[in-house]
Amino acid sequence: xxxxxxxxxxxxxxKVSEFLLAKGYIVLxxxxxxTAYDPKLKEWRLKQLQSxxxxxxxxxxxxxxxxxxxxxxxxxxxxxxxxxxxAGVRQSVEEPWGYYKTNVTGTLNLLELCKKFGVKKFxxxxxxxxxxxxxxxxxxxxxxxxxxLSPYAASKKAAEELCYTYHYLYGLDxxxxxxxxxxxxxxxxxxxxxxxxxxxxxxxxVIFYGDGSQSRDFTYVDDIAHGTITALQYLEENTSAxxxxxxxxxxxxxxxxxxxxxxxxxxxxxxxxxxxRPRHSADxxxxxxxxxxxxxxxxxxxxxxxxxxxxxAVVWYRENRSWAAQVDTGxxxxxxx
Numbered sequence: 376x377x378x379x380x381x382x383x384x385x386x387x388x389x390k391v392s393e394f395l396l397a398k399g400y401i402v403l404x405x406x407x408x409x410t411a412y413d414p415k416l417k418e419w420r421l422k423q424l425q426s427x428x429x430x431x432x433x434x435x436x437x438x439x440x441x442x443x444x445x446x447x448x449x450x451x452x453x454x455x456x457x458x459x460x461x462a463g464v465r466q467s468v469e470e471p472w473g474y475y476k477t478n479v480t481g482t483l484n485l486l487e488l489c490k491k492f493g494v495k496k497f498x499x500x501x502x503x504x505x506x507x508x509x510x511x512x513x514x515x516x517x518x519x520x521x522x523x524l525s526p527y528a529a530s531k532k533a534a535e536e537l538c539y540t541y542h543y544l545y546g547l548d549x550x551x552x553x554x555x556x557x558x559x560x561x562x563x564x565x566x567x568x569x570x571x572x573x574x575x576x577x578x579x580x581v582i583f584y585g586d587g588s589q590s591r592d593f594t595y596v597d598d599i600a601h602g603t604i605t606a607l608q609y610l611e612e613n614t615s616a617x618x619x620x621x622x623x624x625x626x627x628x629x630x631x632x633x634x635x636x637x638x639x640x641x642x643x644x645x646x647x648x649x650x651x652r653p654r655h656s657a658d659x660x661x662x663x664x665x666x667x668x669x670x671x672x673x674x675x676x677x678x679x680x681x682x683x684x685x686x687x688a689v690v691w692y693r694e695n696r697s698w699a700a701q702v703d704t705g706x707x708x709x710x711x712x
Contacts, residue, residue, distance in 0.1 A: 377401045378607070379452045381437050381485070382459035384408055386563050387500065387554070389420035390600040391456060396427045398604070403450055405443075407436040411461060411473075412565045413703040419695075420561055437481035440488070447492045454496035454607060457485055460531075463565055464504060465655050467527035478530035479537070486541040495617075496548050496610040498603065499538050503555040503592065503625065503662045504528040513665040516553070516621045524659065539619060546617040550606040555625030555664045559596035559684055560691030564704045567632065568593070568685070571639045572692050574647070577700055581647040585654035587633030590661045592625040595684035598677040599624055605673045625664025626677045638682065642689040 378395055382388035383404030392402050404424060408417050424430050435442045437459050459481060461467070461474040482499065489497055503514065505528050510518040523529040535551050542549045558568040574581045602624040610618070636647050669675045679687075692699055 376453035376611070377403055377450055379403045379405065379450075379455045381405045381455070381457050383424065383432065384417040384421040385458060386420075386561065387557055387596060387599055387603070388458040389424065389561070390596050391458065391603050392424050392430065394600045394604055396424070396429055399429075401429045402427075402431070403446070403452065404430060404432045405435055405437065405446070405459065406432070408434060412563060412705065415698060415702050416561055416564060437484055438476055440484045443484060443488055444491075447488045447494070452492070452494050454498070454610065455485055455489060455494055456498045456603065456607065457482060458500045460500060462502075462527065462563070464525045464527050464658060466565070467525050467530070471526035474526050474530045478527075479533045482534040483537055486537060486547070489547060490541065490545045495546070496607075497538065497541075498606055498610070499534060499549065499551045501531050501535055501551050501553045501621075502528065503553055503623075503664065504659070505532055505553065506659070506662070508659050512661060513627065513663040514623065515665045516623055516668055524656075535621070542617060542619040548610045548613055548617050549619050550610055551621045552603060552606055553621065553623050554599055555592040555594045555623065555662055557596050557599050558593050558688060560688050562596065562688060564702045567635065568688055570704045571636055571647070572643065572689055573700065573702070573704060575636075575639050575643045575645050576692060576696070578645060578648070580650040581636060582652060583632070583636070583649045584652050584658065585632075587636075588631055588660075589654070589658065590629040590631045590663075592627065592629045592662045592664050593635075593681055593684070594624065594626045594677060595679035598626070598679055601678070602669060602673065602675045605675045609673055620672065622669050622672065623664040623666050624669060624675070625662075625666055626681065627664055627666050628681060629661060629663045630681055635685070638685055639689070642686055
């Protein structure tokens with residue numbers, strides 16, 4: 376089967392594509408290789424994929440319906456995994472227009488093309504940011520997500536609603552996966568794990584928001600990729616009535632940010648020089664995934680402890696330090712989503 380993976384040079388898209396190729400799928404990768412964060416990482420990830428004979432890369436933007444339409448016309452796509460997105464809470468407050476364009480218009484374009492070309496299986500990457508501050512922990516999929524705190528979360532909420540509309544009107548099988556703070560080797564440089572590892576390793580000030588008590592349900596990228604592919608196979612196997620499911624993928628083990636820094640210090644072998652800043656109003660104090668639905672529906676649960684995942688991220692940084700140390704982390708902003 377041919378699988379279209381949008382955002383294939385992104386952190387999660389790269390790993391999902393890699394695992395799909397290992398399972399024998401033909402992967403059509405789409406990415407516009409934008410500069411939302413330092414493109415060195417996207418180029419590195421893409422290079423890992425291009426050695427596979429079953430991988431074909433198309434440099435294009437999912438918002439360009441004409442060019443995406445030509446791709447759908449040329450290739451017999453079996454399923455769409457939409458991982459292309461503008462991600463990040465704080466940056467979306469400063470620059471909301473790009474988030475709406477990619478996350479909403481881009482998703483709408485893909486859904487329209489699925490309708491037009493008869494692609495009946497669709498996966499959308501969504502976010503734990505939808506749960507905001509009004510819901511009880513751990514977050515369940517049936518919690519109220521009507522009060523997003525950032526344009527990023529609002530754009531993902533809109534994308535989810537569009538998915539339901541196309542499921543209802545046109546019978547698309549859809550799985551919406553709400554990811555919880557994904558980390559690991561070659562991770563996004565605008566997120567805390569990459570930043571903490573680089574800043575401590577290079578003896579730079581560690582910009583730190585709030586008092587450190589805020590916690591995140593950090594989820595290792597391999598576990599997220601396995602969960603995404605399991606959801607894909609769940610859709611593949613469905614031959615009955617069209618299905619629509621929203622599923623949390625998280626570690627079910629929140630970690631306080633100050634504890635993350637202390638573990639990075641131990642792994643790197645250096646002390647962090649903390650530079651405190653006020654907590655941003657768009658940040659939530661905690662995330663925590665209830666993954667009982669993923670366990671029941673997909674027989675999925677995370678395999679990697681935070682300690683091991685963090686160790687792997689540090690090892691990757693050391694092995695690639697010659698260029699990774701030059702990656703721009705956007706020091707003026709910290710994005711934890």
